[in-house]
Amino acid sequence: MIREFALSLSNRHHFHESNKMSEFEGTAQDTFMSLWEYDEYVIEYYNKNKKLAGFDGLIYMPDELILDIDGNNVEQAKWKTNSLIELLNNLNVPYQIYFSGRGFHMNIPSSAFRWKPDGNLHLKVKDRLNAAGIYKFADPSVTDKTRIIRVPNTLNTKSKKWKIPLTTEEFYGFNLNFKNIPRRNFKYPELLCEPIFDVMDRIKKKKKSIKILESSDRDPDPINYPCIQRMLKGVSQGSRHMTALRIASHLRWRYPERVVRLIMEDWRKMVDDKDSPFVKEELDKIITSCYESNNGSGYNYGCSDVLKDGLCQNTCFLYKSKKTHSVMTATDMENVLADFYKNNVSPIDFKDMYEQVDSFPVYPGEVVLLQAPPKCMKTMLVMNWINLLKKRTYFMELEMSPRQIWSRFVMIDRNWDEEDIKVWYSQNKNGVDVDFSWLTVDYNSCYPYEIEKRITMLPQRPEIVVVDHLGLLRSRMRDNNMKVEEASQCLTELAVQYDLIVFVISEITKNAFHEGINIASSKGSFRVAYNVNKVLSLEPLYDVQGSQRIKGLKLESTANREKEILNVSLALDGVRLIG
Secondary structure (H helix, E strand, O other): EEEEEEOOEEEEOOOEHHHHHHHHOOOOOOEEEEEEEEOOOOHHHHHOOOOOOOOOEEOOOOOOEEEOOOOOOOHHHHHHHHHHHHHHHHOOOOEEEEEEEOOOEEEHHHEEEEEOOOOOHHHHHHHHHHOOOOHHHHOOOOOOOOEEEEEOOOOEEOOOOEEEEEOHHHHHHHOOOOOOOOOOOOOOOOOOOOEHHHHHHHHOOOOOOOOOOOOOOOOOOOOOOHHHHHHHHOOOHHHHHHHEEEEEOOOOOOOOOOHHHHHHHHHHHHHHOOOOOOHHHHHHHHHHHHHHHHHHOOOOOOOOOHHHHHHOOOOOOHHHHHHOOOOOOOOHHHHHHHHHHOOOOOOOEEHHHOOOOOOEEEEOOOEEEEEEEOOHHHHHHHHHHHHOOOOOOEEEEEEOHHHHHHHHHHHHHHHHHHHHHHHHHHHHOOOOHHHHEEEEEEEEOOOOOOOHHHHHHOOOOOOOEEOOOHOOOOOOOOHHHHHHHHHHHHHHHHHHOOOOOOEEEEOOOOOHHOOOOOOOOOEEEEEEHHHHEEEEEEEEOOOOOOOOOEEEEEEEEEEEEEOOEEEEEEEEOOOOEEO
């Protein structure tokens, strides 16, 4: 997620990942951040309009929502804060108190809200908190969509006081003689609670939630999920509610909501019974919960779900990957190995790309990490690989634009230079796209676990997934080590579950850049290397020492769970990298 940061009230519109907030702490100047979080659209909007006024995108709840309490003086602000403490205690909402440099801030956890991303989330939150009496004491204006608020442990230059966290005991004894210095090592309590404030849109009972305009009159394509197919044929009375949850949760990722409701209404009529009615209002609630629960992420029942597992069949394309996640006996494991050799599983082998390589296979279900310094053609190298392979590829590109990516793919494929591609497209020839039916590129970042949802919604399941690069995936982790470790673990599970080959690109640390690359060189955490199957390191070869002109590249295996070794020198031929 993204926040706006401001180095003064007149120096705004610096956009960074939310977890970068700690990097601004300790600054001896007025430093602010946006109250809310945003997705990448906020940058696009600002670049287009050169302002945030009128911003029409979604806003997201931060980990902690900040309440601002001011007064004519510190004592008045302290009295109002004390009243707010009593109110929050009665509501069972935890909080963290800050001296803001003039008054007080109180942070309350996002878990106190039942919410989903919304363009009017700020208004919904304001209305709900106002109804709870919170704005009798806090400033109600500090809820605006693009509101900024002071970063902890930064200086209020007007009062010459720092914004600092306080314990509750320190607050009650607080006065302006309190030692006021940055407190970056402050031990913050964990703020968690059950949802208290519901700011979700609700379907009003007096209105029909869905108007049936037509009958679906067909069986939905469940994309070869036998468990769902069997559920759609009917269930016993005692399991209708739980089954409806599974079906609707499955269909929501494959059809528009209107279609989902039509399919589910036909199913409801089929399982309805005069003696034990299954009414439309109950089904509407079930479907709505599939979209709105878990802060808008909905329900997602995996293969290990009790109901789905009981209907599982070995004809399902997920059956094999499901078995790999199960607790297995010696017989099970032997059968897996036997199937591997019997089925003659075809790997990608680097020997087919580079004459210097004897053999370096990469099998479906494996993750390959490519680590390299900045600006040394790591993305270009992976593009060369997948252009040679021409297997169905889902390419998550989080750095370059569609124009840049497409230009490079075409130049690699056709062995063109920039002048060639300029002449071709300036003459409106087009048509190169027919050679890339295997390629899908996604330019929008997401949380690692969301990649599964995206690839399952593609017309064809990819054989290769590329993530460029690891550090640009979204995360709610504030610690960068935890962020990349979580992402690498998620990608490993994705590869195994869907029998994919995953290439993930990572930049190296500053120390590795100067001291040499090893297994622990990737930014974030050495655990990344342990989560993946193979680690490849890419190093630039310069014309002369001290030069910034790259004459070639050195690619070698730094870690491999198998025995094979990769060590190849690459020469530059335009955008092609030749071994």
